[in-house]
Amino acid sequence: MKIEKKHLLDYTILIPYLILSIVGLIVVYSTTSARLVALGANPFASVINQGAFWLVSLFSIFFIYRLKLNFLRKDKLLGVVIAFEILLLVIAKFFTREINGANGWIVLGPLSFQPAEYLKIIVVWFLAHTFSKQQSAIERYD
Structure with missing residues (x-):
C-alpha cells in the first residue's frame, strides 16, 4: 500500500x-x-x-x-537504529567516565550526549511501527 x-x-x-x-x-x-x-x-x-x-x-x-513514510516503515532500518542505540548505551555505561554522578554520557570533543535520550524517540518510533503493523493485520481480517 x-x-x-x-x-x-x-x-x-x-x-x-x-x-x-x-x-x-x-x-x-x-x-x-x-x-x-x-x-x-x-x-x-x-x-x-x-x-x-x-x-x-x-x-x-x-x-x-x-522523508518518505515507506522509508521510515522499513523493518531493517528500525532494526539497525535499535542495534546502534544498544551499542551506544553499552559504550555509555561501561566505557565512559562519570559526569555529574552519571556515567551515561558520551563525550565527542566539545559535544557530550546521553544515548538514553535518543532511546525515547526510538521507543515511540518502534511502538508506532508495531501498532501500524497490527492495524494492517486487523484490516486484513475484516
Missing part, C-alpha cells in the same frame, strides 16, 4: 514548537547572563550554544519531514 503525504507543513505543531523554542532561549539568557557577565564571559554564550542546537533540531525536523 503506497502512502501519500501532503507536503504542507502542520502549523499546529510548528508554531508552538517555534514559540516554545524562542521562550526557551529567552529563559536561558535570563538565567545565565548575570553569571557569565560576573565571570567576564560573553553574556550570550549559553544562548549561542543552545541556539546552535536549536538550529540542528530545526534542520532535523525538516529533514525527517521530507
Whole structure:
C-alpha cells in the first residue's frame, strides 16, 4: 500500500514548537547572563550554544519531514537504529567516565550526549511501527 503525504507543513505543531523554542532561549539568557557577565564571559554564550542546537533540531525536523513514510516503515532500518542505540548505551555505561554522578554520557570533543535520550524517540518510533503493523493485520481480517 503506497502512502501519500501532503507536503504542507502542520502549523499546529510548528508554531508552538517555534514559540516554545524562542521562550526557551529567552529563559536561558535570563538565567545565565548575570553569571557569565560576573565571570567576564560573553553574556550570550549559553544562548549561542543552545541556539546552535536549536538550529540542528530545526534542520532535523525538516529533514525527517521530507522523508518518505515507506522509508521510515522499513523493518531493517528500525532494526539497525535499535542495534546502534544498544551499542551506544553499552559504550555509555561501561566505557565512559562519570559526569555529574552519571556515567551515561558520551563525550565527542566539545559535544557530550546521553544515548538514553535518543532511546525515547526510538521507543515511540518502534511502538508506532508495531501498532501500524497490527492495524494492517486487523484490516486484513475484516
